[in-house]
Amino acid sequence: MTLALDAAAQDLLFREARTANTFSDEPVGDEQIQAIYELVKFGPTAFNQQPLRIVLVRSEEGRARLVQHMAEGNQAKTSTAPLVAILAADNEFHEELPTQLPHFPQAKDMFFSERSVRESSATLNGALQAAYFIIGVRAAGLAAGPMTGYDAAGINKEFFADGEHSVLAVVNIGKPGEDAWFPRSPRLAYDEVVTTV
Amino acid sequence: MTLALDAAAQDLLFREARTANTFSDEPVGDEQIQAIYELVKFGPTAFNQQPLRIVLVRSEEGRARLVQHMAEGNQAKTSTAPLVAILAADNEFHEELPTQLPHFPQAKDMFFSERSVRESSATLNGALQAAYFIIGVRAAGLAAGPMTGYDAAGINKEFFADGEHSVLAVVNIGKPGEDAWFPRSPRLAYDEVVTTV
Numbered sequence: 027m028t029l030a031l032d033a034a035a036q037d038l039l040f041r042e043a044r045t046a047n048t049f050s051d052e053p054v055g056d057e058q059i060q061a062i063y064e065l066v067k068f069g070p071t072a073f074n075q076q077p078l079r080i081v082l083v084r085s086e087e088g089r090a091r092l093v094q095h096m097a098e099g100n101q102a103k104t105s106t107a108p109l110v111a112i113l114a115a116d117n118e119f120h121e122e123l124p125t126q127l128p129h130f131p132q133a134k135d136m137f138f139s140e141r142s143v144r145e146s147s148a149t150l151n152g153a154l155q156a157a158y159f160i161i162g163v164r165a166a167g168l169a170a171g172p173m174t175g176y177d178a179a180g181i182n183k184e185f186f187a188d189g190e191h192s193v194l195a196v197v198n199i200g201k202p203g204e205d206a207w208f209p210r211s212p213r214l215a216y217d218e219v220v221t222t223v
Numbered sequence: 224m225t226l227a228l229d230a231a232a233q234d235l236l237f238r239e240a241r242t243a244n245t246f247s248d249e250p251v252g253d254e255q256i257q258a259i260y261e262l263v264k265f266g267p268t269a270f271n272q273q274p275l276r277i278v279l280v281r282s283e284e285g286r287a288r289l290v291q292h293m294a295e296g297n298q299a300k301t302s303t304a305p306l307v308a309i310l311a312a313d314n315e316f317h318e319e320l321p322t323q324l325p326h327f328p329q330a331k332d333m334f335f336s337e338r339s340v341r342e343s344s345a346t347l348n349g350a351l352q353a354a355y356f357i358i359g360v361r362a363a364g365l366a367a368g369p370m371t372g373y374d375a376a377g378i379n380k381e382f383f384a385d386g387e388h389s390v391l392a393v394v395n396i397g398k399p400g401e402d403a404w405f406p407r408s409p410r411l412a413y414d415e416v417v418t419t420v
Contacts, residue, residue, distance in 0.1 A: 040262050062226070068237040068240070074408040129408070150350050165226050166226050212322065216260050
């Protein structure tokens with residue numbers, strides 16, 4: 027046994043977890059999302075920046091506003107999942123750095139005064155946080171259905187009127203339904219991915 | 224207990240795990256990295272793309288080639304960590320899509336014929352995979368020390384002569400040493416991150 031993580035946890039998070047395309051009717055409560063957040067907020071990022079923002083789409087009106095921007099093949103599942111979360115990066119995350127990185131508040135101005143630098147950093151670190159969130163959904167015993175097939179500019183404008191946010195993924199969340207997934211597709215072999223110098 | 228993941232696993236992966244800045248002398252073997260990869264390769268990405276590439280820096284010469292591109296504050300720990308991994312995105316990942324997404328091989332040309340689109344996709348999905356890898360390091364009972372403070376263009380040129388790869392992070396890996404981390408910095412509160420529509 028080379029890994030310290032127990033086998034049941036390995037299965038829950040990676041080996042048996044799958045991207046769900048159908049869901050049961052069982053609702054997903056705010057307390058579940060909060061429990062996920064309170065765990066995965068500890069995932070590491072550069073300078074302890076926390077650009078990830080999460081919009082939970084609960085109302086019928088909110089669902090309609092979102093679905094219109096989804097790619098056709100994603101509309102049915104986005105319409106019917108118990109809960110849908112929009113994950114976005116706040117490109118103005120640096121405003122929080124002085125309180126989130128109290129031992130080095132100068133980082134805000136030293137590294138993030140340029141918008142293009144902030145945006146790259148928010149995308150990379152927001153994506154790390156998005157991955158932690160997906161792992162967290164699985165840690166809650168739920169299935170995640172992350173999607174990137176949508177009109178990103180449309181979602182950004184619809185849900186983030188300030189023009190400072192960039193959607194990273196839209197994630198359906200719930201208990202898997204019937205025929206929830208395709209057979210698993212192959213993964214690259216270790217030697218195709220890892221080299222040594 | 225709202226989460227299905229057991230408390231020990233929660234602690235190992237998120238709550239007690241910390242970014243390490245010093246390491247013990249205990250070596251990190253290839254079999255540990257392979258065990259990590261064989262678990263985290265199952266993390267989800269868009270179109271099952273797998274842009275992440277990992278360069279394990281083991282030789283003295285490789286270490287010197289890397290350290291010269293690290294920011295000054297990262298040089299000492301990058302020089303002394305038991306193992307250092309360069310995580311990069313392969314911007315030509317689409318060449319593998321026909322074998323990695325066998326039920327939809329057309330995706331390669333339908334969605335990824337433009338380099339700029341591929342690059343954005345490789346960055347986002349490579350970052351998701353980088354986060355899964357960091358979680359995997361922790362799952363192996365090791366500490367990760369991910370860094371983004373380096374000359375990215377220098378690393379890309381030094382280690383990826385084809386010009387098709389973009390470094391995402393450099394990660395020190397090992398058992399934590401003395402005074403391995405700072406006190407934990409604050410995280411944003413749930414209500415600062417999550418909204419509902």
